[in-house]
Amino acid sequence: MAGPSEFTPVGPADRRRVRNSAISDFAVAFLLAVLAFPFPVVRQLLPIPVFVASIVGTVVVTHVLYLSVFAMAWGRTPTMFLLELGLSEKRLGVAHAFVWAATSSLGFWPLLLGFAAGDPETGLAARISDVRVVATR
Numbered sequence: 001m002a003g004p005s006e007f008t009p010v011g012p013a014d015r016r017r018v019r020n021s022a023i024s025d026f027a028v029a030f031l032l033a034v035l036a037f038p039f040p041v042v043r044q045l046l047p048i049p050v051f052v053a054s055i056v057g058t059v060v061v062t063h064v065l066y067l068s069v070f071a072m073a074w075g076r077t078p079t080m081f082l083l084e085l086g087l088s089e090k091r092l093g094v095a096h097a098f099v100w101a102a103t104s105s106l107g108f109w110p111l112l113l114g115f116a117a118g119d120p121e122t123g124l125a126a127r128i129s130d131v132r133v134v135a136t137r
Helices: 015-036 039-045 048-073 078-082 094-112 124-129
Strands: 009-012 085-087 133-136
Touching (some): 015 048, 015 085, 015 094, 015 133, 078 085, 094 124
Antiparallel strands (some): 009 133
């Protein structure tokens, strides 16, 4: 069995699989953020609005870092691996991976609602970073 970084692009990605992958990636990043956030300590130190904003900020930063690290290491995230998806460029540099991750994170919310911002060919991340999500083998 090939490793997660070994894949061959075979064509454009199915929009439904890209959406499911993005939702799963966000869920994993959310769980990592919740596990890493020191709730009792921060809650005692900050007022409620600042506390909530710090949680949201932690989730957003964790989501971008999660996507960036796996884009640099494997050319796809673990959920992309499971759904047979990958990025059009297998190895991304730090800046390129960060741009793709940040725009994918921004495009996640409209994608969740079903808008074209998460489309693998014409979506926000594909247009700005010039990296497409493709079907793999």
